[in-house]
Amino acid sequence: MSECVGEKELLFKVADLLTGKVELDLLLCRTLFDVAETGISLRGDVRLTAELKPRREDIILTGSMTVPFEMVCSRCLKSYKVDSLIELDGTFRAKVEGEGVEEMLDESGPDISFYESGKVDILPIIRDNIYLSIPMKPLCSEDCQGVCPRCGADRNGMGCSCVSEDIDPRLEVLKSLRGNS
Ligand SMILES: [Zn+2]
Numbered sequence: 570m571s572e573c574v575g576e577k578e579l580l581f582k583v584a585d586l587l588t589g590k591v592e593l594d595l596l597l598c599r600t601l602f603d604v605a606e607t608g609i610s611l612r613g614d615v616r617l618t619a620e621l622k623p624r625r626e627d628i629i630l631t632g633s634m635t636v637p638f639e640m641v642c643s644r645c646l647k648s649y650k651v652d653s654l655i656e657l658d659g660t661f662r663a664k665v666e667g668e669g670v671e672e673m674l675d676e677s678g679p680d681i682s683f684y685e686s687g688k689v690d691i692l693p694i695i696r697d698n699i700y701l702s703i704p705m706k707p708l709c710s711e712d713c714q715g716v717c718p719r720c721g722a723d724r725n726g727m728g729c730s731c732v733s734e735d736i737d738p739r740l741e742v743l744k745s746l747r748g749n750s
């Protein structure tokens with residue numbers, strides 16, 4: 570079993586990177602990613618397979634990560650496991666002395682990060698990509714039936730007796746309004 574790596578192992582000297590390609594196959598400690606707030610957890614460490622290579626003065630990062638998430642389905646409220654494959658694609662450019670970050674962002678793009686002190690830190694882009702991959706409404710499956718709005722039974726399993734008269738609640742309101750008049 571390989572040991573997981575921390576922040577220090579994700580810092581690279583630009584001087585080393587400019588001489589040639591560096592291949593990475595790392596297990597990133599799950600403690601590097603604070604996802605608790607999202608209601609999602611990591612079942613284990615994150616596998617990163619990537620390469621860093623120079624392109625003129627820039628350092629290009631390409632690769633992918635496998636993230637072992639444990640999510641709670643927004644429809645049936647059950648937790649489920651999913652291994653997300655997340656692509657990584659980023660460019661690191663030297664921060665020019667005296668130039669404001671805003672001016673630099675103008676001429677670059679959203680995928681460009683700046684490095685300082687001769688070191689490239691790939692952790693921020695890894696974190697951003699993991700956080701961005703977390704769905705707003707996780708679903709255990711595309712066609713999860715969720716729970717019955719009336720009795721709360723899980724409609725994926727045994728279901729309940731209300732399932733057969735599955736009526737849009739808005740129509741229900743109309744029906745009862747008409748019944749009263
Ligand atoms: Zn579900």
Ligand SMILES: [Zn+2]
Pocket residue numbers: 717718719720721722729730731732
């Ligand atoms: Zn029901």
